[in-house]
Amino acid sequence: MKVLIVGRGGREHALCWKVRQSPLVSEVFAAPGNAGMEDCAVRVPLAESEQEKLVEFAQREGIALTIIGPEAPLLEGLADRFREAGLKVFGPNRAAAEIEGSKAFAKELMKKYGIPTAEYAVFTDCGEALAYLQEKGAPIVVKADGLASGKGVVVAETLSEAEEAIRCMLLDHKFGEACAKIVLEESMEGEEISLMALVHGETVIPLEPAQDHKRAYDGDRGPNTGGMGAYSPVPQVKREIIEEAVETILKPCARALVQEGRPFTGVLYAGLMITEDGPKVVEFNARFGDPETQVVLPRMKSDLVEVILRLLDGETPEILWEEQGMLGVVAAAVGYPEKCETGAVLQGLTELSPDVHLFHAGTCRDEEGRFLTAGGRAFLLGAKGRTIPEARERVYRELDKVQCLGIFYRRDIGLRAYQTMQEASQGASL
Structure with a gap:
């Protein structure tokens, strides 16, 4: 069977990689994909928003299953359109995707059905939101109601931080229509x-x-x-x-x-x-x-x-898992998550160990075939280990091989797990 993956990021690269391993699959397509996916998928020059063209492609190629990666096309009704055309698709319809598309809807659903979540209130008026803030105090979480690419959440430790976030969203419309409505939420610990x-x-x-x-x-x-x-x-x-x-x-x-x-x-x-x-x-x-x-x-x-x-098909299949842990570190373009500097050459990717996982996101190739940064998050480098600390050590050792002044990455991914393992080891020795 042929499978289509809709999307272009690291998540979609991982999906292409995993789907390509299936003995049921003869060919994997990625629309639009990215240059790093070409080892496991055929790229299709169609954007996630080109619904009719995607449906036509799936029909023409005899695509047996489509998996939609990003949230935006789901909320635009891409899964609905595929189902209307009689195509098998794995992704929620527009109405169900509202669980992500509106934080206010999600909170109201949880309240109605008793699903545990933080105390909250929803606002469209800046004055009312600021009055609620004064009543509740800080720390508090300020969330844009709609999609903001994971950037529409501010965990405000102080009243001034919260006030600035509220004004940026409701008055300055920092995230456009996504913050025409906001959610103020109790800050949870754990x-x-x-x-x-x-x-x-x-x-x-x-x-x-x-x-x-x-x-x-x-x-x-x-x-x-x-x-x-x-x-x-x-x-x-x-x-x-x-x-x-x-x-x-x-x-x-x-x-x-x-x-x-x-x-x-x-x-x-x-x-x-x-x-x-x-x-x-x-x-x-x-x-x-x-x-x-x-x-x-x-x-x-x-x-x-x-x-x-x-x-x-209505079954409840069991999933089997490896006991090994897996850790991945994202390398992002300088400036991310605000305005990014792109076009930097990523040197050293060919020097990586063959048993690590390199999932491309915001990259492209130049005329010489070199990978360049082309977006916010460039790639994720991951590795397995018997424990998370072992996987962590391997990833950072491999990342040292990548030479590029145009990227940065965190040096403390998985540190909490490492500390937990250390504490457990010390407790066992006592």
């Missing part, structure tokens, strides 16, 4: 994890958890980004907590969407805070996470395509 699941109606098949690093700089400083690195599993969070999150959050959310007349098919992503009162929802996404996908899929022993097809 360990934050990402838990994704393959969903079809009320059937929920959880994937292995991961921990993302959203801030741009070491020590969780700087602005929020789309993600600067991730690792899986998350050794500091017990398996019982993960199982609790599946039962109290993922499954109830899938049931709620069915009851609301918005049945979900695709990847339901829950960003969770593990608080003293148990797991609570930070946010929902309607697709594979990025960069979590790049560290979760390499640990999957099962055939992703077979699992998806069986799920769509």
Whole structure:
């Protein structure tokens, strides 16, 4: 069978890589893809927003399954259009994707169905939002209601930070229509994890958890980004907590969407805070996470395509996982997540060990065939290890081979897991 992956980033590169391994698959297409995916997919020069052309391509090529990577085309109704054309697609329809497209909708759904999350309020008026801020105080979280590429969230430690974020969104329209409405939310404390699941109606098949690093700089400083690195599993969070999150959050959310007349098919992503009162929802996404996908899929022993097809046929397939951990570090263009400097030559990529995972995102090739930076996050470099600390050591050793003045990356990805392993080792020796 032929499979089409819609998207162009590191997540889509990882999907192409994983799908290409399936014995069920003869050819993988990526629309539009990027230059780094060409080792595992045929690129199609169609943007994610070109719905009719994508449908025509899928029909012409006899595409048996389409997986939609990014959130924007889902909220534009791309999955709806594919289904209308009688094409098999893995991704939620526009109504179900609203779980990511509107934070206010997601919060109201959680409140209605008793899904644990932080206290919140929704505003369109700046004065009312500032009055609520004075009442609640800081720290507090300010969120743009709509899509802002992972950058529309400000965790404000002080009142002045929160006031600036509110004004930037409601008065200055920093993220356009995405911040015509904002959510002010209680700041939660605890360990934050990402838990994704393959969903079809009320059937929920959880994937292995991961921990993302959203801030741009070491020590969780700087602005929020789309993600600067991730690792899986998350050794500091017990398996019982993960199982609790599946039962109290993922499954109830899938049931709620069915009851609301918005049945979900695709990847339901829950960003969770593990608080003293148990797991609570930070946010929902309607697709594979990025960069979590790049560290979760390499640990999957099962055939992703077979699992998806069986799920769509009404089955509940089991997924097998490697015990090894996987850690990935994102290299981003200087200036990210604001205005980026692109066009820098990425030297040393050919010197990398063959057993590491290199997933391209914002890169392109020049006339000499060299890779250049072409977007915010350039690539993710990942490696496996018996433990997360071992995987972490391997990744940073390989990253030292990459020479480029136009990129930066965090040096502390996975450090929390490393510290947890150290503490566990010391406890065992005592």
